[in-house]
Amino acid sequence: MLQFAGFWMALATFLGIWWGHVGVRWLEAHSRSIWIPIVVLAVVGVGLNLAALLMPSILPNASADVLLTLSGVASIIGITLMWDGLEMYRQQNRIKKGHAPANRANPRHAAYLAAGMGTTEDLLAREPQGYLVNAPAPHQPVPHNASADRHSVVAQREYAEVESA
Amino acid sequence: MMWEGLALGFFSFGIIGFGFYWVIRLERFGGYLWWPYPMAIGILMIIVTLFLPDAGWSALLGITGGSFIWGATELKEQAVRAELGWFPFNPDKKDPPGVNWIKRIKAPHL
Numbered sequence: 001m002l003q004f005a006g007f008w009m010a011l012a013t014f015l016g017i018w019w020g021h022v023g024v025r026w027l028e029a030h031s032r033s034i035w036i037p038i039v040v041l042a043v044v045g046v047g048l049n050l051a052a053l054l055m056p057s058i059l060p061n062a063s064a065d066v067l068l069t070l071s072g073v074a075s076i077i078g079i080t081l082m083w084d085g086l087e088m089y090r091q092q093n094r095i096k097k098g099h100a101p102a103n104r105a106n107p108r109h110a111a112y113l114a115a116g117m118g119t120t121e122d123l124l125a126r127e128p129q130g131y132l133v134n135a136p137a138p139h140q141p142v143p144h145n146a147s148a149d150r151h152s153v154v155a156q157r158e159y160a161e162v163e164s165a
Numbered sequence: 166m167m168w169e170g171l172a173l174g175f176f177s178f179g180i181i182g183f184g185f186y187w188v189i190r191l192e193r194f195g196g197y198l199w200w201p202y203p204m205a206i207g208i209l210m211i212i213v214t215l216f217l218p219d220a221g222w223s224a225l226l227g228i229t230g231g232s233f234i235w236g237a238t239e240l241k242e243q244a245v246r247a248e249l250g251w252f253p254f255n256p257d258k259k260d261p262p263g264v265n266w267i268k269r270i271k272a273p274h275l
Contacts, residue, residue: 006214006227010207013177013231017184021275052170065220071170072224079174080181099251128197128244132254 005069012073016080024084028091029103041085048078099123169221177228184232188239189252196258197244198267200237207233241272 031037051058052075055067062070094100095109101122102109112118191199210230217223247254261267 002215003217003220003223004215005220006217006223006225006230007211009173009177009224009227010211010214010231010234013181013228014235016177017181017232017235018275049171049174052174053166053168055167055170067167068169068173068220068224071167072173075170075174076177076228079178083178123249124242124245126245128241129248131248131256132250133248 003065005065005072008069009072009076012076016077020080020084020087024087024091025100028088028095029101029106029109031088032107034088034092034108038085038088041081041088045078045080045082045085048074048081052078173224173228176225177232180229180232181235184236184239188236188243191236192240192243192247193253193255194259195261197240197272198264199261200240200272201263201267201270202237202261203233203240204237204273207231207235207237235275238273238275241274 027037028034052071055062055071055074059067059070091100092108095102096112096117098117098119098121102113102118102120104110104113104120109118113120191203207230210226210233214223214227214230217226243252246252
């Protein structure tokens with residue numbers, strides 16, 4: 001009889017890492033504040049690890065192999081979600097440095113762009129060339145002109161709020 | 166209390182951390198075209214897990230296999246990061262066996 005514990009662990013590990021890459025990028029790009037998702041990821045992560053610990057009480061009639069599999073999967077996903085909370089913060093720094101594309105529709109990202117940080121270009125969306133390439137210069141600051149561009153004023157104010165937080 | 170599950174979670178955390186290390190090293194000294202090799206190792210590990218009688222060893226090998234498959238998908242992006250100067254770039258990489266065959270396949274990435 002085949003042993004599926006390893007297969008489910010492999011799937012949980014791969015999906016945990018996949019979400020940590022693709023999901024965190026999306027969540028950071030679409031969240032007005034990163035702190036709410038960070039708290040949610042941390043709480044869900046801790047909850048899943050508690051569930052992993054208490055699995056024999058949750059499923060008292062399950063076999064030892066099933067308990068180990070479910071407990072392991074819950075803990076793997078839980079720990080990767082907790083790490084993703086930290087990755088949200090690191091992703092924000094990547095946006096500021098221009099290592100990940102900023103989303104103009106996100107006021108927080110618009111504030112970075114207005115302050116001359118980051119870029120909307122996805123520099124990683126290309127094939128490797130085999131030699132060093134020059135990264136484009138960071139986005140130029142938007143001139144402060146309230147009558148011409150109300151959004152830049154809002155963005156500058158939100159940037160100041162983000163920096164002072 | 167089931168501490169084994171929590172131990173598996175921490176093991177996956179460690180093996181993912183090790184994954185970042187070997188992906189950076191393999192890309193620097195070999196290049197991203199090595200990607201089929203960790204991919205094959207990962208798939209092989211997962212196949213082996215199906216035939217292990219002990220669920221614990223099967224779980225540990227499955228986690229390692231899953232992280233190897235992810236590492237294979239990360240090599241291409243790591244190559245781009247190195248070319249952009251975000252990581253040290255090595256121009257004298259050692260090509261993998263079967264490099265001409267590998268070049269015909271689009272390298273996967275997340």
